Amino acid sequence: MSNPRRIAYQGEPGANSHMVCQQHYPDLEAVPCASFEDVFACVEAGEADLAMIPIDNSIAGRVSDIHHFLPSSKLHIIAEHFLRIRFSLLAIPGTRLDQVRTVHSHVHALGQCRRFIREHGLTPIIAGDTAGAAREIAEAGDPTQASISPPLAGPIYGLDTLAADIEDEDHNTTRFVVLSPEPLRPPADDGPxxxxxxxxxxxxxxxxxxxxxxxxxxxxxxxxxxxxxxxxxxxxxxxxxxxxxxxxxxxxxxxxxxxxxxxxxxxxxxxxxxxxxxx
Incomplete structure (x- = not known):
């Protein structure tokens, strides 16, 4: 295929999908999309060259909805990447951990950080997206609120990291696949x-x-x-x-x-x- 320029992902800037795009395709412009359906549509319409899609998680299992799009899609899987999932507790600058009362994040992230939430007596509040929760905390400006978000979200939204690596399991890993309008088969004799x-x-x-x-x-x-x-x-x-x-x-x-x-x-x-x- 011609040199790709843009790669689409689901979520807001700072999401885990955004992190994978930066790690493996640093030269491409990462394009955030509101939903998986929007990601597929973005690439199929030629508005992005590639898509980065999570397909499995070592704790939560398969990512829902993806199986609805893959069979009918005209896109092809051309690569896979694994990301060790890490979560940080983020809050507005100057906040102390003992000030925080509520913690906001996607329901899966809250479930994967139960031990930390319980130990600190925090009230979980469900948000639509892990990175979006960080944006909402920055906009609220309330030191009693914090988000559980990927580390990348902190500098993007100007938040302090109150605690790092707060996930319950250190094997928490998500597998992503890269989709392209063109199939790119490797040679049969060139590795696994x-x-x-x-x-x-x-x-x-x-x-x-x-x-x-x-x-x-x-x-x-x-x-x-x-x-x-x-x-x-x-x-x-x-x-x-x-x-x-x-x-x-x-x-x-x-x-x-x-x-x-x-x-x-x-x-x-x-x-x-x-x-x-x-x-």
Whole structure:
């Protein structure tokens, strides 16, 4: 693809998605979007060249709503990145920790910092976004209010850090994928590769068992398998899967060919280098 210039992400400046953009694409302009739907639309309309989307968290599991957009999107996964999630307690300059009474953040962030909140007797207040909570604290100018936000949000909104690394678990990690209008497959012989795809099984007894059998018999490691309801039906017929390997590798190629016999649709979402953080 031509040299990318802009990368879109969901959230306000200072969000974790913004941090990943800065870490891995420092030369690109990071474009904040209000929702995941807006991120996809921004890239599909040509207003940004790439999208940075969280897809899994080691504590919370899969990121909701993403599975609604990936199957119907015209975008392709071209990379993955892992971010160790860190949260700081932010407040207006000059605030002391013992002054704070309420703490504001996204519901997931509040849940991931329960121990700190309980130990300091703070009242949690749900906000729409971790970075947006920092902005709201800066605008309120009230020393009794603080936010739980990514460290990047502090300097962006002119807030002091009252406490750092307040998350309950030190393994809290989010996996992000980078989406592009153009597929960018790495060579089959250039290091570890991940292949992501979706498929719909046929309405037959043991169809899923038979569909996945080819991966076992061909020695292909499946690292992800998630089911979704589609079309308003209460039957899980669509699956999102990821395997180690490239579609040009003989084992993966044979497994995908066998998968086609027991499915009504197989769609590759992306073939991309495996991030070293996997290992």
């Amino acid at each position: 590769v991940v292949t992501s795809f979706i498929f719909n099984v046929r309405n037959l007894p043991a169809a899923l068992y038979k569909a996945l059998g080819g991966f076992a018999t061909n020695g292909v490691n499946m690292t992800k398998l998630e089911s979704y309801m589609v079309g308003g039906e209460f039957t899980a017929t669509q699956f999102l899967a990821e395997v180690d390997g490239h579609p040009d590798h003989p084992g993966v190629k044979r497994a995908l060919e066998e998968l086609a016999f027991f499915t009504t649709e197989v769609k590759l979402l992306g073939v991309y280098p495996a991030d070293q953080a996997r290992f």
